[in-house]
Amino acid sequence: MAKTPKKSLCNAGKRSQSEDTHRKLIIQTLFRVSKPLTRRQIEAVIKVEICTLCLPLLRMVQDGTLYIAYKRPCAISGNACFHYALSSWKGAVNAQ
Secondary structure, eight states: OOOOOOOOTTGGGOOOHHHHHHHHHHHHHHHHHOSOBOHHHHHHHHTOOGGGTHHHHHHHHHTTSEEEEEEEEOTTTOSEEEEEEEGGGTTTOOOO
């Protein structure tokens, strides 16, 4: 019996409608707050499960929409935590 290949997590580079919606919400949130935010902080604002933010954030960093402004230890877990910012802010954001 032949195995069927697993679908790529990235869906061959195509974005879903929900991912497009999440991208818009992320951008609106960062504009509104005007400072770099973590996934957990973005989740709290837009009320979307944190696991659904991973792929849109990754793709937005890859396509240059966002960048990782800095990383800090998470106050909850102690693990490294990325703070995402709009690329248009590059150079204006200080690692506080």
